[in-house]
Amino acid sequence: MAADFILLGLGNPGPPYRGTRHNAGAALVEDLSRRYRIPITRTKYRSLVGEGSIEGRSCLLALPQTYMNLSGQAARRMITYTGTPVSRLVVVYDDLDLPLGRIRLRRDGGSGGHRGVGSIMENLGERAFIRLRIGIDRPPPDVPSEDYVLGRFKKSEVRLFREALDRAVQAVERLLTVGLDKAMSLSNA
Numbered sequence: 050m051a052a053d054f055i056l057l058g059l060g061n062p063g064p065p066y067r068g069t070r071h072n073a074g075a076a077l078v079e080d081l082s083r084r085y086r087i088p089i090t091r092t093k094y095r096s097l098v099g100e101g102s103i104e105g106r107s108c109l110l111a112l113p114q115t116y117m118n119l120s121g122q123a124a125r126r127m128i129t130y131t132g133t134p135v136s137r138l139v140v141v142y143d144d145l146d147l148p149l150g151r152i153r154l155r156r157d158g159g160s161g162g163h164r165g166v167g168s169i170m171e172n173l174g175e176r177a178f179i180r181l182r183i184g185i186d187r188p189p190p191d192v193p194s195e196d197y198v199l200g201r202f203k204k205s206e207v208r209l210f211r212e213a214l215d216r217a218v219q220a221v222e223r224l225l226t227v228g229l230d231k232a233m234s235l236s237n238a
């Protein structure tokens with residue numbers, strides 16, 4: 050049965066990755082799960098999923114269990130088996146090109162070098178899904194990007210990250226209530 054929206058939070062599964070920069074998308078979906086009391090406990094579509102209502106819209110909250118670089122396998126199964134249009138898939142993920150604390154909501158586009166998003170584009174054969182990017186900033190010059198994204202936020206960064214998640218929750222709520230164009234103009238300021 051098609052959901053009004055699928056909210057897909059990218060990250061790597063398991064305790065070692067919880068709280069890392071690369072799991073920013075998963076952190077947002079977990080926040081939505083808590084705020085709207087939608088347990089994400091069922092294993093389906095190569096993901097952990099929960100179904101419920103956010104702002105009066107039926108939503109499937111999903112955390113792929115495929116590891117980041119294979120996220121497209123989970124996305125393809127969700128789209129195929131639920132019949133939800135790709136245009137109603139909201140992919141939430143970390144972005145090195147956005148400063149820490151910033152978010153960006155947008156319609157389609159490229160992968161920006163993000164392997165999870167690239168996997169989704171490849172598996173779906175299209176790019177017409179909604180993206181909600183959460184800024185994690187660039188690594189220092191002496192730290193490889195791979196190490197940086199798998200690292201945890203410094204104590205001094207946690208407040209900015211939490212504020213970004215709060216703004217991202219608001220962006221999702223706006224998307225569901227006033228539509229993408231208005232949500233982008235209000236959330237990307």
